Amino acid sequence: MALLQIAEPGMSAAPHERRLAIGIDLGTTHSLAATVKNSVAVCLADEEGRVLVPSVVHYRGDGGIEVGHAAVAAQPVDPRNTIVSVKRFMGRGLADVAHVETMPYVFEETPGMLRLRTVQGGKTPVEISAEILRALRARAEANLGGALAGAVITVPAYFDDAQRQATKDAARLAGLHVLRLLNEPTAAAVAYGLDNAAEGLYAVYDLGGGTFDLSILKLTRGVFEVLATNGNAALGGDDFDHRLYCWILDRARIAPPSATDTRRLQMKARAIKEQLTVSDEAPCQLRLDSGENVDLTVSREAFFEMTRPLVQKTLAPVRRALRDAGLAPQDIKGVVMVGGATRMPHVQRAVAGFFGQEPLTNLDPDRVVALGAAMQANALVGNRKAGDNDWLLLDVIPLSLGLETMGGLSEKIIPRNSTLPVARAQEFTTFKDGQTAMAFHVVQGERELVADCRSLARFELRGIPPMTAGAARIRVTFQVDADGLLSVAAREARTGVEASILVRPSYGLTDDEIAGMLRAGIERAGDDLAARALREQQVEAERALEATARALDADGGLLDAEEHARIAAAMEALRILIASGETARIAAGIAALARASEDFAARRMDRSIRAALAGHKIEEL
Amino acid sequence: MSVDLSLDYFTLFGLPRRFGIDEAALDRAWHALQAEVHPDRHTHLSSGERSRMMQEALRVNEAFATLKKPLTRAQYLLELLGIDAGIATNTAMAPEFLMEQMEWREAVEEARLASDIDALEQLALRLRMRAGEVTARLKEQLDGGNDPDAAADTVRRLMFLDKLRRETGDALSALDS
Numbered sequence A: 001m002a003l004l005q006i007a008e009p010g011m012s013a014a015p016h017e018r019r020l021a022i023g024i025d026l027g028t029t030h031s032l033a034a035t036v037k038n039s040v041a042v043c044l045a046d047e048e049g050r051v052l053v054p055s056v057v058h059y060r061g062d063g064g065i066e067v068g069h070a071a072v073a074a075q076p077v078d079p080r081n082t083i084v085s086v087k088r089f090m091g092r093g094l095a096d097v098a099h100v101e102t103m104p105y106v107f108e109e110t111p112g113m114l115r116l117r118t119v120q121g122g123k124t125p126v127e128i129s130a131e132i133l134r135a136l137r138a139r140a141e142a143n144l145g146g147a148l149a150g151a152v153i154t155v156p157a158y159f160d161d162a163q164r165q166a167t168k169d170a171a172r173l174a175g176l177h178v179l180r181l182l183n184e185p186t187a188a189a190v191a192y193g194l195d196n197a198a199e200g201l202y203a204v205y206d207l208g209g210g211t212f213d214l215s216i217l218k219l220t221r222g223v224f225e226v227l228a229t230n231g232n233a234a235l236g237g238d239d240f241d242h243r244l245y246c247w248i249l250d251r252a253r254i255a256p257p258s259a260t261d262t263r264r265l266q267m268k269a270r271a272i273k274e275q276l277t278v279s280d281e282a283p284c285q286l287r288l289d290s291g292e293n294v295d296l297t298v299s300r301e302a303f304f305e306m307t308r309p310l311v312q313k314t315l316a317p318v319r320r321a322l323r324d325a326g327l328a329p330q331d332i333k334g335v336v337m338v339g340g341a342t343r344m345p346h347v348q349r350a351v352a353g354f355f356g357q358e359p360l361t362n363l364d365p366d367r368v369v370a371l372g373a374a375m376q377a378n379a380l381v382g383n384r385k386a387g388d389n390d391w392l393l394l395d396v397i398p399l400s401l402g403l404e405t406m407g408g409l410s411e412k413i414i415p416r417n418s419t420l421p422v423a424r425a426q427e428f429t430t431f432k433d434g435q436t437a438m439a440f441h442v443v444q445g446e447r448e449l450v451a452d453c454r455s456l457a458r459f460e461l462r463g464i465p466p467m468t469a470g471a472a473r474i475r476v477t478f479q480v481d482a483d484g485l486l487s488v489a490a491r492e493a494r495t496g497v498e499a500s501i502l503v504r505p506s507y508g509l510t511d512d513e514i515a516g517m518l519r520a521g522i523e524r525a526g527d528d529l530a531a532r533a534l535r536e537q538q539v540e541a542e543r544a545l546e547a548t549a550r551a552l553d554a555d556g557g558l559l560d561a562e563e564h565a566r567i568a569a570a571m572e573a574l575r576i577l578i579a580s581g582e583t584a585r586i587a588a589g590i591a592a593l594a595r596a597s598e599d600f601a602a603r604r605m606d607r608s609i610r611a612a613l614a615g616h617k618i619e620e621l
Numbered sequence B: 001m002s003v004d005l006s007l008d009y010f011t012l013f014g015l016p017r018r019f020g021i022d023e024a025a026l027d028r029a030w031h032a033l034q035a036e037v038h039p040d041r042h043t044h045l046s047s048g049e050r051s052r053m054m055q056e057a058l059r060v061n062e063a064f065a066t067l068k069k070p071l072t073r074a075q076y077l078l079e080l081l082g083i084d085a086g087i088a089t090n091t092a093m094a095p096e097f098l099m100e101q102m103e104w105r106e107a108v109e110e111a112r113l114a115s116d117i118d119a120l121e122q123l124a125l126r127l128r129m130r131a132g133e134v135t136a137r138l139k140e141q142l143d144g145g146n147d148p149d150a151a152a153d154t155v156r157r158l159m160f161l162d163k164l165r166r167e168t169g170d171a172l173s174a175l176d177s
């Protein structure tokens, strides 16, 4: 491939000093890490030679955490505490996630990003993803024999700001220095393009477990320029599984299954789906815990037929991306297929039909993203040597960014498919005399109504010098960096006052929350002492609850209604705290319950003493 | 090398200041500049240096986005001549043009409400051809003639067409899902 004649920046000053960098594909289904060794990108395997880490995290009752293959085994046994496809929850609220009713988890009612209640307390998707990243980091450090200088982490191109921020936060929690968030299709294009010296217009069709991306790139002399990207951040192989799962329930006439049976049926559905990629039919035999028997045969035709709407659903973003790029299907020179779900023959056929050419399936759809990310990581830490390939990535923002204006409309500030980095400013004015503050609502999406867009954050501008209405000129600047992350600045242009901004993310974590999690993480790193302390505190809390309940049963008559209510409230509060997973707060809850029942205990003590004086043994009470 | 932020966009890319543009040359110049200033090239610098480079990368992308599209390129050229082609200063648009606009608009709206994808595709195609004609006239006016006010009028027409094209595209995208 012809290379850019560009020079030193980014090149290693001392070639012998190789810095350790990895690329991580943090997938819905599988995650993996890769690195560049001797100028060749390679995936990192575990001791058993396995490269793919199932994106599954199991929180055990004893405080331990399992990730990957070990956690997969726990899926049907402990479904509530075994989290799969957590990527679907990143930067999302409960109302945003499809099929929650068939998920075996306990969700907490929290505003903003959803939380899962596990035996180890409430967990955000960020914390759960951090466990996967931690496992990959440990693997990389063991394999490379040292601390990492940084990592490139891939995200679906169609991820919005909240999802990207959540991914970056997870990396931070896992102790990784994020060199760059890189769009998955772009990473695949780098790996494919550099290996094949490709030039011209290419489409990358990436259908994974939970997300679909379509990017159109122009490859010219070492420059990977994304012309347009589109997709669906909630469409993937999982949906094919779900479709088949519903079909099985229907055909086998099964009553709504338990959490365990649901998990088993879903795993079965996925196995059948994968089987049908190579066979004409697949048996579905399962004996459920409920005693019911499933005995069906699924034919390839039936499966293709029931999932055809899903395949068709991927073509809409393809058309949209082409329209945005001003291109027709026949302008595309090659279609690179990425993601495990592109192995399905009817997906390949639909793509071939649409573009009028056979898609490129000669690369490993599971690994190509991680390999591209590793190449980029290697370049970003400055490991390239003179004579090595040199390239430049020019990526875009997938969804327009705007501000809410009067009437609940979104005013677009940065249009989708703008090349990154990008900054745009817009001026606003006050509408009341002497107005010193102004509220803004930042949204992302293409729709006209704010209600149909994604709420990113609200912020308030304060300290505007008092002026007559319409006199102030407030300049709001949106800036999106190369990670696709937005930052907002605002100033009053007339007086130059940099007003302070208070940003409240709608689906993200605040810096304080992240700091708290980091502290908790550091505590845990100390030989899992913290986890043990937590478990002990939880056991202690459960003991206190049980003792109080027994005392109320026995001597509730000693209390009036108000005293009774106070103790009940403290008990309820402690019950909730147990699930919070925060040792200190649980301890505080135990103390609060003790305080609330102090009088009660004293009265019981009195009574038992009196009873003892009357000749009874204390143990009887 | 660093980018001189005071340069006008044409000079920045080493292109003659005219509407007719060598798109391949623009692309090449843009790539070459981004190869110098893009954040990926500066991960080894101090944060102060990085943020200075960031400003340059932002400006290079802004310049490219402006020159790439005929409408914004024409607006920018007029701006360099000290003419604001904004709608706000628009006094008299030819009535027949406004009439034509209304007809287009109604046709798009009708097709959108009827969820008629074919009709919308047809309209998009016709709008593209119309925009092509207007752009050709703009080239004559900006590069050949010396009547910037006439050019400003044509730019306003292109603004109308551009908005319509975007709305047609959005309507298509909304229907197609």
Ligand SMILES: Nc1ncnc2c1ncn2[C@@H]1O[C@H](COP(=O)(O)OP(=O)(O)O)[C@@H](O)[C@H]1O
Residues within 6 Å of the ligand: A026, A027, A028, A029, A030, A031, A207, A208, A209, A210, A211, A236, A237, A238, A270, A273, A274, A275, A277, A338, A339, A340, A341, A342, A343, A344, A365, A366
């Ligand atoms: N042979 C196959 N046939 C059909 N689907 C497959 C096959 N192999 C993997 N998949 C599906 O691909 C999806 C995972 O793809 P992957 O690229 O690993 O996703 P992600 O990047 O989201 O983790 C799963 O839904 C899985 O069932």
Ligand SMILES: [Mg+2]
Residues within 6 Å of the ligand: A025, A027, A028, A184, A208, A209, A339, A369
């Ligand atoms: Mg993937």
